[in-house]
Amino acid sequence: MQSANIPEVRLGIVAVSRDCFPIALSTQRRQNIAAACKAKGLELYECPVTVENENDMKKAVADLRAAGCNALTVFLGNFGPETPETLLAKYFHGPCMFVAAAEGDGDLINGRGDAYCGMLNCSYNLGMRHLKAYIPEYPVGTAEELADKMAEFVPVARAILGVRGLKIITFGPRPQDFFACNAPIKGLYELGVEVEENSELDLLVSYRKHANDPRIPEVCADMAAEMGEGKYYPDLLARMAQFELTLLDWAEEHKGSRKYVAFADKCWPAFPEEFGFEPCYVNSRLAARGIPVACEVDIYGALSEYIGLCVSGDAVTLLDINNSVPGYIYKEDIAGKFNYSLTDTFMGFHCGNTPSCKMCADRAVKYQLIQHRLLEPEGSEPDFTRGTLEGDIAPSDITFYRLQCDSEGVLRAYIAQGEVLPVATRSFGGIGVFAIPEMGRFYRHVLIQKRYPHHGAVAFAHCGKALFEVFKYLGVQDIAYNQPKALPYPTENPFA
Incomplete structure (x- = not known):
C-alpha cells in the first residue's frame, strides 16, 4: 500500500569498531552487508564513518541526518566500543537496530572480531542508559543473514516512526x-x-x-x-x-x-x-x-x-x-x-x-x-x-x-x-x-x-x-x- 499516512523508512547502517581491533574488520564487513542488501533489493544508506569514539559517533549521526535516514542499523563488525555505539541510540533521531558480525570471513588470529562477545556488553550498556533498541532473536550473522534481519526491521521501524x-x-x-x-x-x-x-x-x-x-x-x-x-x-x-x-x-x-x-x-x-x-x-x-x-x-x-x-x-x-x-x-x-x-x-x-x-x-x-x-x-x-x-x-x-x-x-x-x-x-x-x-x-x-x-x-x-x-x-x-x-x-x- 502506498499511503501518505504511514512513514517511509530510510534505513542507514553505521559500523562500529573497538580501537584495539583492526578497523578494516568492521568497515569491510559493513560493505559486505551493503552489497547483500543491494542484491536483495533493500534500499540502504551506508554511512562512511566507522565509529571508534564519541567524536566519530557525533560525525556519524550528523551524516545520517544529512542523508535523510530515519532508522538505523548499528553494526558491530568487531567487539565494538561500548560507550559510543550505545550513544548512537541516544542521539540518533529514529529507531535503532543492533546486530553483530559472525566469524568466518578471515583467519581467527588477526581476523577474529569477537563481535559475539561485544554484543553482550552492548546490550548491558543499552540497559544502563535506559535506551530502547531493536535486537533480533539471534542478532549475529553473515552479511546475507544480517541483510535479511534488516529487511525484517523495516516494518518494525515504520510502526515505531508512525506511532511517534x-x-x-x-x-x-x-x-x-x-x-x-x-x-x-x-x-x-x-x-x-x-x-x-x-x-x-x-x-x-x-x-x-x-x-x-x-x-x-x-x-x-x-x-x-x-x-x-x-x-x-x-x-x-x-x-x-x-x-x-x-x-x-x-x-x-x-x-x-x-x-x-x-x-x-x-x-x-x-x-x-x-x-x-x-x-x-x-x-x-x-x-x-x-x-x-x-x-x-x-x-x-x-x-x-x-x-x-x-x-x-x-x-x-x-x-x-x-x-x-x-x-x-x-x-x-x-x-x-x-x-x-x-x-x-x-x-x-x-x-x-x-x-x-x-x-x-x-x-x-x-x-x-x-x-x-x-x-x-x-x-x-x-x-x-x-x-x-x-x-x-x-x-x-x-x-x-x-x-x-x-x-x-x-x-x-x-x-x-x-x-x-x-x-x-x-x-x-x-x-x-x-x-x-x-x-x-x-x-x-x-x-x-x-x-x-x-x-x-x-x-x-x-x-x-x-x-x-x-x-x-x-x-x-x-x-x-x-x-x-x-x-x-x-x-x-x-x-x-
Missing part, C-alpha cells in the same frame, strides 16, 4: 454500555501519541459546511465504480461523499505538529438519524487508503489498526470477536476439511467498516439490521440506517491483535495468527469465519482473563513476529499469544 508521529482524532464519547471501547488515554501519551477529542456536534457542523462541496460528484463516481452497479444506493452517495470529504479535510486541517492521523468516531445511536446514513462504508474507504477509522470511539482500536497498517503495509480492519460458529456449519463446512476444532473457530463481525478489497465479490452497501430495529419504525423500509458495507470477508491469512491500556493504566497486548476460512457465514454485516489454533483457551485465559474489550484489530497477513517486536520496543511488558496445549496459561485449571 500519530494523532488520534475522536468524535463523541463512547456509546452507553460500551465502556470497553474507551480506556485511559494515559497510555497514549506514554507512547508519544497525541489525542484530539471532539464533540459529535463539531463533526456535524463541519459536515453541514461541506454541503454542495464541488468535489462531491467526483467522490460519488469513485464510490459507484468501486462497488459496481446494483451494489450501492444511488440516492445515498452524495451524503456519504460529503462525509468522506469532511473527515479528510478535518484530518488535514487538524494534524498540527503530527504527520499521521487515525480516527475513533462515535457512529451510533444518534449519528445515522442526524447525518442521514450509517458511516461504515465511508470508514472502510478511508481504511483502504491508510487512514483507520475505529468504530464506537475505540481509541486503542484505532491505534492498533494504525500499527498493523504500518507493519503489514496493507489495509486493516477492526472487528468484534463476535459469535461462535454453529455446530451445523462446523460439521458441514469445516470438520474433515480443515485441521481445526469447533472451539478454534469464531465469527469476526462489524457493521461494515472492512475495506471492500478484503471482502468477497458479493459485498454491497446495505443497511444496519440492528440499528434499523432500534431507530426506524417497525416494518418500514430502511432509510438513514443504510450505509454499511456487508458481505463475507474473503479467505486470507490473518493476525488478530490489540494494544490496550487497562483500567489501571497499564499497557498490554495480544497477538494471535490464524486465517479466514472459505466458509459462508449465512449472516449479515461485514463478517467472516475465523480460525485460530487453540482459540478457545486463548479466549478464556487471555481475552476474558485479562479483560480485553470485544474489538480486535485484524491484519490480513501473518505479521505476529513484527507486531511482537513493535510492542516490545514500545515497552509493553505483557504480550499474550495463543499458547499451545503443552504450555498452559497461569490461570488454566490443570484438573479440568
Whole structure:
C-alpha cells in the first residue's frame, strides 16, 4: 500500500569498531552487508564513518541526518566500543537496530572480531542508559543473514516512526454500555501519541459546511465504480461523499505538529438519524487508503489498526470477536476439511467498516439490521440506517491483535495468527469465519482473563513476529499469544 499516512523508512547502517581491533574488520564487513542488501533489493544508506569514539559517533549521526535516514542499523563488525555505539541510540533521531558480525570471513588470529562477545556488553550498556533498541532473536550473522534481519526491521521501524508521529482524532464519547471501547488515554501519551477529542456536534457542523462541496460528484463516481452497479444506493452517495470529504479535510486541517492521523468516531445511536446514513462504508474507504477509522470511539482500536497498517503495509480492519460458529456449519463446512476444532473457530463481525478489497465479490452497501430495529419504525423500509458495507470477508491469512491500556493504566497486548476460512457465514454485516489454533483457551485465559474489550484489530497477513517486536520496543511488558496445549496459561485449571 502506498499511503501518505504511514512513514517511509530510510534505513542507514553505521559500523562500529573497538580501537584495539583492526578497523578494516568492521568497515569491510559493513560493505559486505551493503552489497547483500543491494542484491536483495533493500534500499540502504551506508554511512562512511566507522565509529571508534564519541567524536566519530557525533560525525556519524550528523551524516545520517544529512542523508535523510530515519532508522538505523548499528553494526558491530568487531567487539565494538561500548560507550559510543550505545550513544548512537541516544542521539540518533529514529529507531535503532543492533546486530553483530559472525566469524568466518578471515583467519581467527588477526581476523577474529569477537563481535559475539561485544554484543553482550552492548546490550548491558543499552540497559544502563535506559535506551530502547531493536535486537533480533539471534542478532549475529553473515552479511546475507544480517541483510535479511534488516529487511525484517523495516516494518518494525515504520510502526515505531508512525506511532511517534500519530494523532488520534475522536468524535463523541463512547456509546452507553460500551465502556470497553474507551480506556485511559494515559497510555497514549506514554507512547508519544497525541489525542484530539471532539464533540459529535463539531463533526456535524463541519459536515453541514461541506454541503454542495464541488468535489462531491467526483467522490460519488469513485464510490459507484468501486462497488459496481446494483451494489450501492444511488440516492445515498452524495451524503456519504460529503462525509468522506469532511473527515479528510478535518484530518488535514487538524494534524498540527503530527504527520499521521487515525480516527475513533462515535457512529451510533444518534449519528445515522442526524447525518442521514450509517458511516461504515465511508470508514472502510478511508481504511483502504491508510487512514483507520475505529468504530464506537475505540481509541486503542484505532491505534492498533494504525500499527498493523504500518507493519503489514496493507489495509486493516477492526472487528468484534463476535459469535461462535454453529455446530451445523462446523460439521458441514469445516470438520474433515480443515485441521481445526469447533472451539478454534469464531465469527469476526462489524457493521461494515472492512475495506471492500478484503471482502468477497458479493459485498454491497446495505443497511444496519440492528440499528434499523432500534431507530426506524417497525416494518418500514430502511432509510438513514443504510450505509454499511456487508458481505463475507474473503479467505486470507490473518493476525488478530490489540494494544490496550487497562483500567489501571497499564499497557498490554495480544497477538494471535490464524486465517479466514472459505466458509459462508449465512449472516449479515461485514463478517467472516475465523480460525485460530487453540482459540478457545486463548479466549478464556487471555481475552476474558485479562479483560480485553470485544474489538480486535485484524491484519490480513501473518505479521505476529513484527507486531511482537513493535510492542516490545514500545515497552509493553505483557504480550499474550495463543499458547499451545503443552504450555498452559497461569490461570488454566490443570484438573479440568
